[in-house]
Amino acid sequence: MIRQRTTGEKLWATAVWVVVGFFVLNILAVIATVVVDSFATRWLGTWLPAGYTTRWYYEAWDEFQLRDVLIVTFEIVGIVVLLSGLLGVPAAYAMARREFPGKRIVMLLFLLPLLVPPITFGIPLATVLYRTGLAGTMWGVILANLVPTLPFVILVMIPFIEQIDPRMESAARVFGAGTGRLFRHILVPLLAPGILAALLLVLVRTIATFELTFFTAGPTSQTLVVALYYAVFASGVRAGQSVDAMAVIYMITTLIWLLIALRFINPTQIVTRARREAAH
Amino acid sequence: MTLATTHSVGVTEKPPLRLRLQQKGFDGVTLLVLPAVIFVLALFVYPFLYGLVLSFQPKEGGWLANYSKFFSDRFLYGTIMTTFRLAVPVTIFNIALSVPVAMRMRLMRRQKVLTTILVLPITLGTVLVAQGLLSYLGPQGWLNRTLLAAHLISHPIALLHNYWGVFLSLVITGFPFTFLLMLSYVTGIDGSLENAAATLGASAAQRFRAIFVPLLIPGLAITFCLSFVQAVSVFPSAVLLGAPAGPTRVISIAAYEAAFEQYDYSLASAIAMIMALVQLAIVAIVLAARGLFYRGPAGSGKG
Numbered sequence: 001m002i003r004q005r006t007t008g009e010k011l012w013a014t015a016v017w018v019v020v021g022f023f024v025l026n027i028l029a030v031i032a033t034v035v036v037d038s039f040a041t042r043w044l045g046t047w048l049p050a051g052y053t054t055r056w057y058y059e060a061w062d063e064f065q066l067r068d069v070l071i072v073t074f075e076i077v078g079i080v081v082l083l084s085g086l087l088g089v090p091a092a093y094a095m096a097r098r099e100f101p102g103k104r105i106v107m108l109l110f111l112l113p114l115l116v117p118p119i120t121f122g123i124p125l126a127t128v129l130y131r132t133g134l135a136g137t138m139w140g141v142i143l144a145n146l147v148p149t150l151p152f153v154i155l156v157m158i159p160f161i162e163q164i165d166p167r168m169e170s171a172a173r174v175f176g177a178g179t180g181r182l183f184r185h186i187l188v189p190l191l192a193p194g195i196l197a198a199l200l201l202v203l204v205r206t207i208a209t210f211e212l213t214f215f216t217a218g219p220t221s222q223t224l225v226v227a228l229y230y231a232v233f234a235s236g237v238r239a240g241q242s243v244d245a246m247a248v249i250y251m252i253t254t255l256i257w258l259l260i261a262l263r264f265i266n267p268t269q270i271v272t273r274a275r276r277e278a279a280h
Numbered sequence: 281m282t283l284a285t286t287h288s289v290g291v292t293e294k295p296p297l298r299l300r301l302q303q304k305g306f307d308g309v310t311l312l313v314l315p316a317v318i319f320v321l322a323l324f325v326y327p328f329l330y331g332l333v334l335s336f337q338p339k340e341g342g343w344l345a346n347y348s349k350f351f352s353d354r355f356l357y358g359t360i361m362t363t364f365r366l367a368v369p370v371t372i373f374n375i376a377l378s379v380p381v382a383m384r385m386r387l388m389r390r391q392k393v394l395t396t397i398l399v400l401p402i403t404l405g406t407v408l409v410a411q412g413l414l415s416y417l418g419p420q421g422w423l424n425r426t427l428l429a430a431h432l433i434s435h436p437i438a439l440l441h442n443y444w445g446v447f448l449s450l451v452i453t454g455f456p457f458t459f460l461l462m463l464s465y466v467t468g469i470d471g472s473l474e475n476a477a478a479t480l481g482a483s484a485a486q487r488f489r490a491i492f493v494p495l496l497i498p499g500l501a502i503t504f505c506l507s508f509v510q511a512v513s514v515f516p517s518a519v520l521l522g523a524p525a526g527p528t529r530v531i532s533i534a535a536y537e538a539a540f541e542q543y544d545y546s547l548a549s550a551i552a553m554i555m556a557l558v559q560l561a562i563v564a565i566v567l568a569a570r571g572l573f574y575r576g577p578a579g580s581g582k583g
Contacts, residue, residue, distance in 0.1 A: 012484075019380075020381055031400075033422060034408070034412045037415055045420050047422075090312035090315070094311070095313060100305030113324045116559075119515050119555075120513060120556045123331070124330060127331060127548070128327040147320070150320070204403055208404070208405035210406065225408075229520075232414070240415070247408055255403075258399075258400075258403045
């Protein structure tokens, strides 16, 4: 291990840490602003609010119909997670275990929805969904959200599956297990941590996905983040504190799942899995 | 072999289709990939092609009317420049910031706490960051108050509803992404290469220039592409924190207005295609430039 020795190198190291500290401090301050304001009675031109109250939460709950929005959000997220797992894990298994002509093209097909930003393919996708009458319904939102999450599950699962010894599958096959039983008795139990991690990340992503839901949602199929956008966009109509209360509720729903997810997966994997595939 | 002969009457020694396919790698297991492929084809490839065709069928005028409209209306073609003026500086800034931090972080044992804090803004999403910044950067926000209290400024600086609000929100949501990518590239370089250089008496600056920079170029290129594409697609923060009618009218706002305010899906598709083309062009340029530099293993010679 190399340690810095000269004064210049030490100064440089300190400067780097100061920059990181400054960045982290600002992020925490931004989050703290939202949280403090959501509890404030009145906060104008002072360091801290005049007093604290929880009434904004009750108000936000009623005004923004958060109960309905939360139910819709969890319905959409639940179905997206389930479908991307059901479609994604078998596809990842085939991609990990078989060499077939056109595999590179299929891989590219799975990479593109992750590399092209949602706003670019979201508008043509929304157009197609409006023509078929699916946009504005819950299924339209679910289908749109599946476009990036399904490839994401496949790309995360491929390395997990490659780590499993293929001889175990061969042994099961020798004893007459079909692909269905192979999945039930060998693969799913062995892959459980990987599947859990992938699906938790899909869950967090789907809660936070804005553009795709925004383009395809109707009044009854808004998720929390879209409802939050409309609330911020029309701020001034309602008290800023109640918008912030809603933001806190959104933050908590996301953070709980993120913290659970982080117990199962290394944060760098969130971005590097896709990158490693992209580099080849 | 009896099966083979009954199936291929007249054809000499040709195994049945199923076996031939199996040899090429198509069997029951390979078919498991089909549902996912069909899904992506139906909901990603088809809409894209549909959008491409639709963009050539404008509401009025010839087949190129949408594109000529885009490139003759300053309010529309100007959005490309606006997007670049935001996305390029943000991307360069984020990379310039994350390389030194990643270099430092690679020496650390416990990276998880800091990486977790840095993943936060990615997870929270642009809408929440925008809402937080609206109060934090405001004239009465903590940032301006701190700067005023420290006598660094005499009156609050305007950071909202202009270029800087969007710039800062892109840094907050973009830096963690750029940093995590760079960290994985930096840690992928074999430490023994640096140790060898240090043994031969190279200073930290020399080691960075002669060892890390050449090995990092491919990673830098990919990181630049991915971060740039993310920055180009800025939408919620450009509306909420910027001035969506003026200085931060980025291309995604133009596409959104065409689709959901004027209900001109044809024009919206054309703008989306132009946006995709712009992203593709930058990625192609950067990857072509990367080809000019050293390409090789980042591990030590003895593999």
